[in-house]
Amino acid sequence: xxxxxxxxxxxxxxxxxxxxxxxxxxxxxxxxxxxxxxxxxxxxxxxxxxxxxxxxxxxxxxxxxxxxxxxxxxxxxxxxxxxxxxxxxxxxxxxxxxxxxxxxxxxxxxxxxxxxxxxxxxxxxxxxxxxxxxxxxxxxxxxxxxxxxxxxxxxxxxxxxxxxxxxxxxxxxxxxxxxxxxxxxxxxxxxxxxxxxxxxxxxxxxxxxxxxxxxxxxxxxxxxxxxxxxxxxxxxxxxxxxxxxxxxxxxxxxxxxxxxxxxxxxxxxxxxxxxxxxxxxxxxxxxxxxxxxxxxxxxxxxxxxxxxxxxxxxxxxxxxxxxxxxxxxxxxxxxxxxxxxxxxxxxxxxxxxxxxxxxxxxxxxxxxxxxxxxxxxxxxxxxxxxxxxxxxxxxxxxxxxxxxxxxxxxxxxxxxxxxxxxxxxxxxxxxxxxxxxxxxxxxxxxxxxxxxxxxxxxxxxxxxxxxxx
Ligand code: ADP
Ligand code: MG
Numbered sequence: 001x002x003x004x005x006x007x008x009x010x011x012x013x014x015x016x017x018x019x020x021x022x023x024x025x026x027x028x029x030x031x032x033x034x035x036x037x038x039x040x041x042x043x044x045x046x047x048x049x050x051x052x053x054x055x056x057x058x059x060x061x062x063x064x065x066x067x068x069x070x071x072x073x074x075x076x077x078x079x080x081x082x083x084x085x086x087x088x089x090x091x092x093x094x095x096x097x098x099x100x101x102x103x104x105x106x107x108x109x110x111x112x113x114x115x116x117x118x119x120x121x122x123x124x125x126x127x128x129x130x131x132x133x134x135x136x137x138x139x140x141x142x143x144x145x146x147x148x149x150x151x152x153x154x155x156x157x158x159x160x161x162x163x164x165x166x167x168x169x170x171x172x173x174x175x176x177x178x179x180x181x182x183x184x185x186x187x188x189x190x191x192x193x194x195x196x197x198x199x200x201x202x203x204x205x206x207x208x209x210x211x212x213x214x215x216x217x218x219x220x221x222x223x224x225x226x227x228x229x230x231x232x233x234x235x236x237x238x239x240x241x242x243x244x245x246x247x248x249x250x251x252x253x254x255x256x257x258x259x260x261x262x263x264x265x266x267x268x269x270x271x272x273x274x275x276x277x278x279x280x281x282x283x284x285x286x287x288x289x290x291x292x293x294x295x296x297x298x299x300x301x302x303x304x305x306x307x308x309x310x311x312x313x314x315x316x317x318x319x320x321x322x323x324x325x326x327x328x329x330x331x332x333x334x335x336x337x338x339x340x341x342x343x344x345x346x347x348x349x350x351x352x353x354x355x356x357x358x359x360x361x362x363x364x365x366x367x368x369x370x371x372x373x374x375x376x377x378x379x380x381x382x383x384x385x386x387x388x389x390x391x392x393x394x395x396x397x398x399x400x401x402x403x404x405x406x407x408x409x410x411x412x413x414x415x416x417x418x419x420x421x422x423x424x425x426x427x428x429x430x431x432x433x434x435x436x437x438x439x440x441x442x443x444x445x446x447x448x449x450x451x452x453x454x455x456x457x458x459x460x461x462x463x464x465x466x467x468x469x
Contacts, residue, residue, distance in 0.1 A: 002229040006038040006220030010237040011294040013044040015085035034188040038198045040216045041132025049132035057128045060111035061120035068111040092142040122166035126210045133197035141195040150192040160201035162209045169209035180226035217275035225281035233290045240291040240302030244465045265447040269409035270321030314414030318464045325376035326402045330366035333395030347386035359438035376401040406457045413446040428463045
């Protein structure tokens with residue numbers, strides 16, 4: 001029985017966390033027989049190794065070598081400290097130290113090159129962005145070996161084949177599955193635990209890519225599919241998926257069971273605990289997914305299954321996503337003109353911007369949708385170009401962006417059959433003077449999303465959360 005387990009940044013954040021993680025890996029290995037581990041980069045929140053790597057690299061391209069020095073110093077501190085604390089000098093301390101040193105030197109060299117060239121390409125950023133994982137797995141694998149547990153560090157560039165969409169690459173499963181099976185199965189049959197880098201892959205030609213921020217969860221699911229794993233477990237720093245982000249709502253509680261659909265809505269609308277792409281490989285292959293707490297391993301956490309169980313109320317969780325803008329295309333002459341919507345969304349797609357939500361308008365006199373705030377100026381410009389004729393003719397009066405907005409999403413499959421849910425939500429918000437700017441129902445009918453001003457997010461989430469617990 002193969003179990004794939006992914007450990008997040010906090011779970012390998014420092015020497016103490018790595019010790020805890022190693023103990024968990026050993027005990028799961030005894031229970032399951034064949035265990036594959038996927039690990040993120042080190043670093044405790046809010047300062048993460050990957051952030052430093054990328055911040056330094058971007059700064060270098062802008063001519064700022066001071067930030068690169070700081071980043072390199074931070075990388076040395078975090079990794080060398082863990083190596084010193086975990087690995088005995090007479091065992092692998094020197095070897096692993098040298099390997100980590102090589103990565104950091106390479107990092108500095110790449111940044112220096114970027115500084116000379118005055119640019120940092122997405123392709124180079126992917127080489128740099130994955131270095132945190134590459135350093136972390138070497139430390140974790142060596143520590144496991146020292147503890148008597150055979151383990152081998154494996155870079156996912158040897159396993160996961162992706163397209164060349166740098167920074168957000170898509171795995172090509174037809175190539176990934178046989179490659180992963182061929183590389184990892186021999187290790188597993190010899191009881192050697194593969195410790196694999198999260199977040200990264202490589203093109204068919206072997207060029208490094210990354211799967212997008214938070215993508216290590218996705219790596220776990222990809223390997224789960226490739227190896228036809230029995231289960232995929234995501235180990236993190238909270239007791240599973242909770243009724244709200246515990247940083248926003250102190251009374252948030254762990255949710256025992258969620259359906260793939262429910263958790264997909266939560267992840268898509270900002271619940272950082274799980275990367276939104278993680279679900280697909282699992283749902284398509286019927287692989288149960290569990291989210292558990294490394295620092296509280298006896299807690300059952302959350303299990304994600306095909307059909308969730310409905311809780312007491314029918315709202316199960318509330319989440320929020322910030323830094324958004326609402327784009328409106330409006331004009332009385334739009335009514336009945338065919339193809340306006342198609343051209344509007346075509347113009348957005350053309351510049352590669354994703355639309356998070358399309359708001360329901362009561363008439364055909366406007367089209368409203370929500371995009372990331374940083375893309376809003378480009379979206380408006382692209383729309384003005386695409387709809388130039390209508391704007392000149394005054395069929396469309398204007399295209400504009402409203403900034404400083406957020407989406408609050410309420411999730412629960414049971415909401416569909418429960419009358420009055422929307423009413424309760426709006427009453428709760430109205431009583432606390434939260435103005436709802438737009439609403440949309442999720443396509444899967446297990447979520448309702450509300451657009452509110454960013455200033456109102458905390459209040460909106462907290463008051464909706466009171467309807468759950
Ligand atoms: P990791 O490094 O383990 O991948 P992340 O920071 O990516 O961890 O995700 C875990 C964090 O997600 C939690 O610490 C919590 O602050 C945040 N979070 C946001 N929404 C939720 C939620 N609904 N349930 C649980 N955690 C959430
Ligand atoms: Mg994460």
